[in-house]
Amino acid sequence: MDIKGSQFINCNVMSCKYNKDDSYCSLEAIQVAPHNSVHSGDAGEESLCASYEPKS
Secondary structure, eight states: OOOTTSOOOBOOOTTSTTEETTTEEOOSOOOOOOOTTOOSOOGGGSOOOTTOOOOO
8 A cells, every 4th residue: 555645544443444454544534532531630541542642
């Protein structure tokens, strides 16, 4: 797969209907939102995005 000039969205969630070839997401874009059940205020719990990093 050659996607020059674009970002590549990896996906290893086999149960997701957008998972293709066990490695990438077929969606053209994704939305990252805060997790609704954050209780401790720990920044690492704010998002379910595996690439999440808090601002420094």
